[in-house]
Amino acid sequence: MDMNQHEHVIEVTDLRRVYGGGFEAVRGITFSVDRGELFALLGTNGAGKTSTVELLEGLAPPAGGSARVLGHDPYEERSKVRPRIGVMLQEGGFPSELTVSETVRMWAGCTSGARPTGEALELVGLGRRSGVRVKQLSGGEKRRLDLALALLGRPDVLFLDEPTTGLDAEGRQETWELVRELRDGGTTVLLTTHYLAEAEELADRLAILHEGRIAASGTPAEVTASQPSRITFELPDNYFLGDLPPLAELGVTDHDTDGRTVRLRTHELQRTATRLLLWAERARVELRGLDVRSASLEEAFLRIAREAAGTSASSSGAEMATDAQGSRDGTKAGNAKAGKGTAA
Numbered sequence: 244m245d246m247n248q249h250e251h252v253i254e255v256t257d258l259r260r261v262y263g264g265g266f267e268a269v270r271g272i273t274f275s276v277d278r279g280e281l282f283a284l285l286g287t288n289g290a291g292k293t294s295t296v297e298l299l300e301g302l303a304p305p306a307g308g309s310a311r312v313l314g315h316d317p318y319e320e321r322s323k324v325r326p327r328i329g330v331m332l333q334e335g336g337f338p339s340e341l342t343v344s345e346t347v348r349m350w351a352g353c354t355s356g357a358r359p360t361g362e363a364l365e366l367v368g369l370g371r372r373s374g375v376r377v378k379q380l381s382g383g384e385k386r387r388l389d390l391a392l393a394l395l396g397r398p399d400v401l402f403l404d405e406p407t408t409g410l411d412a413e414g415r416q417e418t419w420e421l422v423r424e425l426r427d428g429g430t431t432v433l434l435t436t437h438y439l440a441e442a443e444e445l446a447d448r449l450a451i452l453h454e455g456r457i458a459a460s461g462t463p464a465e466v467t468a469s470q471p472s473r474i475t476f477e478l479p480d481n482y483f484l485g486d487l488p489p490l491a492e493l494g495v496t497d498h499d500t501d502g503r504t505v506r507l508r509t510h511e512l513q514r515t516a517t518r519l520l521l522w523a524e525r526a527r528v529e530l531r532g533l534d535v536r537s538a539s540l541e542e543a544f545l546r547i548a549r550e551a552a553g554t555s556a557s558s559s560g561a562e563m564a565t566d567a568q569g570s571r572d573g574t575k576a577g578n579a580k581a582g583k584g585t586a587a
């Protein structure tokens with residue numbers, strides 16, 4: 244079957260990954276990514292992002308459930324999937340004595356239909372650094388080289404693991420621009436990142452992982468819409484909180500104060516802001532430091548992670564036993580990266 248006919252380029256169903264010692268790093272997750280879509284996997288440290296992405300790259304078989312990439316099982320049918328995916332790992336690990344262009348040429352030797360070296364380097368803004376030895380590159384330049392190698396084979400699916408770590412603000416913007424162009428050209432992108440602004444900026448859809456499970460998913464707007472907006476201001480001189488209209492009438496769901504600073508949270512930002520400003524107008528007072536803002540993805544993320552942590556703390560005894568096992572084995576501290584490819 245022609246792979247372009249697959250609506251879901253990536254399809255993950257009830258996927259599980261268990262490491263030696265019985266630690267369940269991925270606990271039954273389901274999501275799909277369409278052609279030309281950019282999907283971000285977010286999560287706290289150790290949430291299971293890399294463990295998931297490695298299964299999709301075919302580096303290990305799942306302990307349960309299934310993964311399909313371009314219609315194939317990435318582990319069992321690696322030879323069909325591998326030539327069509329580009330992988331940018333967290334740590335590329337190139338031979339440091341080679342120059343930038345030698346590195347790309349070496350990689351191109353193992354890549355069918357590779358882009359010309361110059362083109363790959365221009366794409367990531369390393370055109371002028373082609374004669375420099377890899378060991379002389381900055382951290383950000385090494386990330387760009389990583390990206391150039393991932394793009395060499397004009398992949399249909401691109402896995403980007405923390406692509407902008409170490410890049411300065413300009414480098415990050417340039418990488419975002421390139422990733423957007425690739426996506427617009429039909430490349431499907433799976434991104435893991437710790438920069439929530441990056442996910443907010445790039446992702447068509449995202450999932451927030453927590454302890455191996457999906458705690459929330461949707462478009463960035465959908466995920467943030469579940470969180471309250473915030474209005475902050477200073478209480479005018481000689482006024483108290485009780486002098487404001489009743490908070491419930493303003494549509495406020497909860498609030499806190501810090502000295503004279505008042506923070507209101509609401510799911511009806513327009514209504515709350517309008518009523519508050521009308522009150523201030525009538526009372527002829529100035530709300531100093533007024534700040535009105537929708538929830539950011541970062542706030543949504545923190546709240547969802549906190550809620551998920553609360554839920555998992557009170558989850559079943561059997562699951563807690565699994566966690567305890569993982570802790571005893573030292574597997575929960577994210578300290579066993581080197582052996583990841585050898586998962587059970």
Ligand SMILES: Nc1ncnc2c1ncn2[C@@H]1O[C@H](COP(=O)(O)OP(=O)(O)OP(=O)(O)O)[C@@H](O)[C@H]1O
Pocket residue numbers: 262263266268286287288289290291292293294295573574575576577578579580581582583584
């Ligand atoms: N080879 C391994 N053996 C045992 N446990 C492992 C192994 N690799 C990872 N783990 C554990 O699996 C869990 C998930 O790790 P993973 O690296 O997938 O998380 P992550 O979301 O990518 O984290 P980070 O954001 O820190 O990169 C962690 O508790 C980690 O300690």
